[in-house]
Amino acid sequence: MTKALVLVEFKGTSIKKASLEAIHALASQGVEVDAIAFGPDAAAGKDAGAKAAGGQGAKNLFIANNDDLKFYQADVYAGTIAAQFKSGGYDILAGSASTTAKDLFPTLAARLDAGIAPDCVEVKVDGGSLSAKRPMLAGKYFATLKFKAFPAVVTIRPNAIGVGADSGNAAAASDLAPSGDIKSKTVELSGGGNSSRPDLAEADRIISAGRAIKASENFKIIEECADVIGAAVGASRAAVDAGMAPHSMQVGQTGKTVNPSLYIACGISGAIQHLAGMKTSKIIVAINTDPDAPIYQKADYGAVGDLFEVVPALKEEFKKLLSAG
Amino acid sequence: MKIAVLVKQTPDTETKAKLGGSGLDTTGVKFILNPYDEFAVEEAIQLRDKNSGEATVVSLGPDRVVEAMRTALAMGCDNGIHVKVSDDDLAKFDSFAVAKALAESIKDKGFDLILCGKQAIDDDALAVPQMVAEFLGLPRATVVTKLSIEGGKAKASRAVEGGAEEVIEFATPAVVAAHKGLNTPRYASLPGIMKAKQKKIDVVEASSLGVTADTAKVTYENFELPPEKAAGKVFKGEPAELAKQIVEHLRNEAKVI
Numbered sequence: 001m002t003k004a005l006v007l008v009e010f011k012g013t014s015i016k017k018a019s020l021e022a023i024h025a026l027a028s029q030g031v032e033v034d035a036i037a038f039g040p041d042a043a044a045g046k047d048a049g050a051k052a053a054g055g056q057g058a059k060n061l062f063i064a065n066n067d068d069l070k071f072y073q074a075d076v077y078a079g080t081i082a083a084q085f086k087s088g089g090y091d092i093l094a095g096s097a098s099t100t101a102k103d104l105f106p107t108l109a110a111r112l113d114a115g116i117a118p119d120c121v122e123v124k125v126d127g128g129s130l131s132a133k134r135p136m137l138a139g140k141y142f143a144t145l146k147f148k149a150f151p152a153v154v155t156i157r158p159n160a161i162g163v164g165a166d167s168g169n170a171a172a173a174s175d176l177a178p179s180g181d182i183k184s185k186t187v188e189l190s191g192g193g194n195s196s197r198p199d200l201a202e203a204d205r206i207i208s209a210g211r212a213i214k215a216s217e218n219f220k221i222i223e224e225c226a227d228v229i230g231a232a233v234g235a236s237r238a239a240v241d242a243g244m245a246p247h248s249m250q251v252g253q254t255g256k257t258v259n260p261s262l263y264i265a266c267g268i269s270g271a272i273q274h275l276a277g278m279k280t281s282k283i284i285v286a287i288n289t290d291p292d293a294p295i296y297q298k299a300d301y302g303a304v305g306d307l308f309e310v311v312p313a314l315k316e317e318f319k320k321l322l323s324a325g
Numbered sequence: 326m327k328i329a330v331l332v333k334q335t336p337d338t339e340t341k342a343k344l345g346g347s348g349l350d351t352t353g354v355k356f357i358l359n360p361y362d363e364f365a366v367e368e369a370i371q372l373r374d375k376n377s378g379e380a381t382v383v384s385l386g387p388d389r390v391v392e393a394m395r396t397a398l399a400m401g402c403d404n405g406i407h408v409k410v411s412d413d414d415l416a417k418f419d420s421f422a423v424a425k426a427l428a429e430s431i432k433d434k435g436f437d438l439i440l441c442g443k444q445a446i447d448d449d450a451l452a453v454p455q456m457v458a459e460f461l462g463l464p465r466a467t468v469v470t471k472l473s474i475e476g477g478k479a480k481a482s483r484a485v486e487g488g489a490e491e492v493i494e495f496a497t498p499a500v501v502a503a504h505k506g507l508n509t510p511r512y513a514s515l516p517g518i519m520k521a522k523q524k525k526i527d528v529v530e531a532s533s534l535g536v537t538a539d540t541a542k543v544t545y546e547n548f549e550l551p552p553e554k555a556a557g558k559v560f561k562g563e564p565a566e567l568a569k570q571i572v573e574h575l576r577n578e579a580k581v582i
Contacts, residue, residue: 071491072485074465098486102451102467103451103455103467103468104455105452106420106424106450106453106454106456106459107455107456107458107459107465109420109421109452109456109542110424110455110456110459110460111459113542114421114542115419115420115421115542115543116419116420116421116450116542116543118449118451118452119449131546135449136349136447136448136449136548137336137340137342137349137446137447137448138449139551140340140341140342140550140551141344141348141349141548141549141550141551142548142549142550142551143348143547143548144545144547144549145543145544145545146544146546147542147543148541148542148544183463183464183495183496184464184465184466184493184494184495184499186491186492186493187492187493187494188491188492189485189491190489190490190492191488191489191490192486192487192488197487199487200486200487201486205581229582247484247505247506248484248487249488253446254338254360254361254505257449261581262575262579262582272338272339272341273339276338279551280551282579282581283575283579284557285571287567291559296557296559297556298554299557299559300554300557300558300579301557301560301570301571301574301575301579302558302559303559303560303567303568303570303571304559304560304567305561305564305567306564309564310567310568312564313564313565313567313568313569314571316565316568317569317572318572318582321572321576321582322582
């Protein structure tokens, strides 16, 4: 039977949905899945984590924790995962295409003498091999890769595959000793804005603004609307280059690639580079004063109007709808 | 300080995808120096100027990639290593094979620092820098927005989710993958462009480093364009009416709220 080790990440003491999607993607194809997690949040969330991971089909949840692991430590993650992968006889290493996995998994692929398929939107395990579909040129086209042999290392794009119904089973949780020499040590984590808002790359709903927002303080209008529906806030490159938003908010080919169920583009004309970063969104809404803006060609719903008038009205409508249930 | 900068030639961000048998049909495609690699090149030049030494630009690909190398040389790199593979072979190289060849090409050459862009904008894998570091047994930092190096000790800031930053400490030699914000890349000057033509580029066949298409761990099976979206509905009217229409459709038709 094909065996997979899946890196699961915690936000607070819960496993992130994107990590559960990675378990589901493999367990639902009959792969025997174990999960592995790191750090104090995982240790504190052990029981809830075992239920959530087990609910998606994981058999075991291994948790490694020590003082260094209050921060992400690439060398410890890599050392511990590589040791577990080899001793456990796994075929596949998987995780969500998170900031952590994007940094970590290439190191592990090289260490395990394996190839890597990053940021996949489909994964198929079939007869001793794995094939995966992934976006190229920021989603302008897709490539399907096939591993010549196991081991295979794969990361899965958040919101691409989804989670399954919770089976009610819990994974068996156990502690694992961290290993690996630290060559690059994370010593500090600083900054970060409103942590109650979801991460852009994993968000299920996103509201973005372009240069038409005119000033960074005007993002307040977008944020207020976003908070009503639990959305993350993004920006176009034009807005970022004009200094209205930090690069960490940029959606597009030289920013973040996003894949939400709902993407609302406010005052964004729709340059090819921006479209590349968000066009796999399930539903796209465009709000723009220019009825000929290219964004309308990708939008499911368009509203021709001024974002300064339409977004506050939209916030009120969302409030009404959600308070009505 | 001896610095290697690993760069990739990529299609321009304006490129519209047309597909051929082995992926993107590159006929008529304009190629550029990968935008993230510009930050790596700039950092290499600044560190070279500050500490003396040399900056070597390294790129893997067919002859066309020399153009991207010349851009780096025109910006100020001193010399280059062209790791040559044919167009056909390049289509079969995965991140593993590319990283292996690049690592072999710079191994045992006394580089104190290896700089790269954090990702190439064509395959967006974010894999080669970490793989090169692993093959060479070196410490690494990725998505780096700040870097300081003093007496063999390096400190880097790395951008993570939500605008937060991790601070990483490591010893050199090391691999550092640059992110936007690390510096402001210079434009190549006209004298720089003229001088670049004279700078030496060593050519080494990837196969002579023991890396061929067989080294790759994955094969590319299929390429496809994303499905075209049907035209959407466009609403016109007063702001309150527009908002109402959008929310009604999101709830009742799209069912995403």
